[in-house]
C-alpha cells in the first residue's frame with residue numbers, strides 16, 4: 516500500500532477530535548460516567564431527555580475544558596453559549612445534542628508537533644467547544660436487531676477543531692499523538708481510543724501541487740484507533756486521486772472507514788443530516804465563566820511535552836529524538852528525572868530508560884516496575900565496574916520481577932558481580948594461554964588480532980564475570996613476556 520502522493524497532488528486534511536473529559540459524572544446530570552457498566556444503568560430523566568427534566572452544567576467538566584483550551588494556547592471566552600443541534604438518531608433520546616455553535620468556549624489556539632515530512636510544524640486550533648456525548652448503538656448483541664445503550668448519553672465531551680493544516684495522513688497522525696500527549700499531561704482525559712474516549716473525524720481534500728484554492732472535501736468518520744488514522748486518510752486520499760484522474764469529481768459527502776477491508780465507503784444518504792437547525796439552548800443560560808477560573812486552571816497545567824522535550828535537550832544534553840521518547844508520557848518523563856535526581860548520569864540513564872525500562876513496561880501494562888532510585892544504583896554499579904552491562908541487564912530483570920530490591924544483593928545472589936581482582940583474572944588468563952599454545956605462537960609472530968579471541972576465551976572461562984578492561988591488559992602483559 517504505497518502512497519501515490521506523487522503525481523503532483525497535494526493532500527489537505529483538517530481534524531475534529533472529540534475527547535471525553537475525565538469526570539465522575541455526566542455533563543448535565545449526576546449520572547456516573549463509568550465505562551463498562553451494564554447497559555442503560557447510568558441514566559436519569561435528564562440524560563434520557565424525559566419531559567420536564569432540566570440540565571445543569573457540570574462545573575468540573577467546564578474547568579477541565581478551560582484547562583485544555585489553555586494548554587492549546589487558545590483564547591478562552593468569558594461568555595459562551597450552549598446550542599441545540601437537532602437531529603434524529605436512535606442513540607440520541609432527546610432528538611438533539613447540547614453543544615456550542617456560534618459562540619464556543621475557546622478559539623485561536625495552536626499546537627506544534629514533529630512532522631515526519633517538515634520537521635516542527637504548527638497546527639492551528641480554530642475552536643474548542645463543550646458538548647455532550649450520544650449513546651451507543653450495539654449491533655452485535657442480538658441477532659438481526661440493534662440495541663441502544665444510553666450510558667454514554669450525556670458524557671462530557673470537548674471538540675477540538677483544527678484548520679486544514681495537515682499535508683499528509685502521517686502528519687495528521689503525528690498531530691493526534693501530540694494532542695493526546697498534551698491531554699494526558701494536563702490530566703483532562705485518559706484518551707483511551709479503545710474505550711472511545713478520543714475519537715476523530717477528518718476533512719480530506721486534494722488539489723494540484725501549487726494551487727491555493729481548496730478542493731471539494733469529504734468527511735471521514737469512524738476512525739477509532741491510532742493505527743487506523745493514517746490508513747483511513749490514505750484510503751480516502753487515494754480514492755479522491757483515482758476519481759479525479761479518471762475524469763470524475765469529488766462529492767461533498769461523509770465516508771465511513773472499514774478497517775477490515777481498509778477501504779472507505781459513502782455513508783448511506785438517509786443517515787446524513789444536512790440541516791441541524793442549531794439554535795441557542797433554551798434550558799441553559801449563556802455560560803459566563805467566573806474570572807478566577809482561567810488563572811486557577813493555568814496553575815493546574817504541568818510543564819507540557821514540547822517544553823519538557825526542549826528542556827531535556829538543554830539540561831541533559833540529549834538528542835531531540837531521545838528527549839521525544841522520554842517525554843512521550845508524563846510518567847516516563849518523571850521516572851527519567853527521578854533516575855537522574857537519584858545520582859545517575861543523564862546519558863546512561865536515558866539509555867536505560869529507553870531500553871530495558873520501556874521494554875519491560877511494554878510487556879507489563881506500562882508499569883515502571885523498578886523504582887528510579889534502584890535503577891540509579893544499578894547504573895552506578897555498571898559505571899564503577901562492579902557489573903558488566905550484560906550482567907546488569909540480568910539484575911534489572913530480577914529487580915523488575917521483585918518490584919525493587921538492593922541491586923548489589925541481587926547481583927551477588929545471581930553470582931554476576933564482576934571480578935576486578937588481578938590475581939583471579941590472572942589465573943583465568945594463564946589457563947586460557949596454556950590451553951591454546953598454537954594461538955599463542957601465532958600471536959607472538961605478529962597475528963595480534965588474536966587478542967579478541969583470547970579476551971573472548973577469558974570471558975568464557977570467567978562466565979562473563981572478568982572485568983573486560985582488565986582482561987586484555989593482563990593478556991598483553993603475559994604475551995609480551
Ligand SMILES: [Zn+2]
Nearest residue numbers: 544546559562
Ligand atoms: Zn443522567
